[in-house]
Amino acid sequence: MSEPMSQPIQDQTDAALIEGLTTPSPRQRRAKPPLHWADASEEERATIIAELGLPKFRLGQVNGHYFSRYEADPASWSDLPLTARDALCAWFPTLQDLVTNVSADRGTTIKSLYRMFDGVLVECVVMRYGLRHDLTPGKNGIRSTLCVSSQAGCGIGCPFCATGQAGLTRNLSGGEITEQIRLAAALLEGGNVPGGPGRLNNIVYMGMGEPLANYDAVMGSVRAAVEGFGISARGITVSTSGLVPRIADLAREGLPLTLAVSLHAPDNELRDELVPINRRWPVGQVLDAARAYFEVTGRRVSIEYALMRDINDQAERAIMLGRELNSRGRGWVHVNLIPLNPTPGSKWTASRRADEAEFVRRLELARVPVTIRDTRGSDIDGACGQLAARHSES
Ligand code: SAH
Ligand code: SF4
16 A cells, blocks of 8 residues: 555544545655646636746637647747747646557547656556447447546556556646547547547546545546537546545535545445445435535535445345435435456456346346446456556566
8 A cells, every 4th residue: 555545544633534535745845746737727827928038828829729729839839939949838838748559349439558757657548439339439429538647647546547556656637637638539529430530528537546646636637628629528527535624625616517426335344345445434424525515516426336246235235325315315416336447466356247237226226317328448458557557566
């Protein structure tokens, strides 16, 4: 397990605990990603332009290149004078190099592995939906979703998750997260995905890392997505293992983001094992925070539940889950069942079809809305962190 989680969870204050999940290891502490245009707020960008001695209208031009045309090399911006381009280069360092793109589902799922400035590996996945069998757009049009990483590794240590196995290496900067978004948007617009050129519609913070343990950088990238790239906040989902105080913070942001809570078990005994942060913020507190999020934002919360054979897929647990959710009211939540994507060498595996069907039936009997997530990219190390884990070994 990674260094920050080595202290027993019960002995720490909330602040120390979140700090532990947020603080990089000493080796990484020396090296910070270079500052990028995407790290700055709009106000700070205006200051940068002023400090470079450029007229105010240049701000719109630079943002136009970066946020509307997904261009990040000022050297090619011929509508700006050479001196301005030179000066701006310092604000557009290369934050990540592509190691490999792996595609699946006939090219409609593309997983990209990036090496960051300090060598850490981070992955993200683009998925296109709405194509017919012949890969032409269906009658409802196409949609595209990006799954982004918020940290290199993760300090929560869920035993079934490839990212959790390696522990936390470091937080990604807001710029590093935003760059994942820009590169995906550019990939889609460039017509590199079946279905032809199209926009990025949705972002899910479900790649490597615990987004709420890297709150400021994640929110910076959310703002860049909404205000910069023009992606609807309703199309953005932040997934968390259950950092209760941070769920409350997210509710206060005044943005209609979707909150996804990775529950995976309705009882503390099992969840303590599956999602170790549960020892600090148990099921009841996490669900209360999720319900409060719905109250404040009006956004229906998604409960993520990875079905694991003979671990959490029993009918009694479906009944217990329905009871826990319904005891907090109706219409505020839906359950997203995820067939487990086994990580190499782990004892955890996906549920049997019959058990999965029975789990769904029990939730439906309790009148809890439930869907089963499609297993996009399972043949390309689809579960979070698997591709990066494989490359770190080799
Ligand atoms: N750390 C955050 C977000 C990243 S993980 C969180 O845990 O919510 C995104 C989702 O993938 C979570 O619901 C997580 O539990 C799930 N997941 C992790 N490993 C998985 C695996 N091997 N198979 C299926 N889902 C997995
Ligand atoms: Fe971290 Fe999420 Fe993986 Fe758990 S499931 S180890 S919280 S990335």
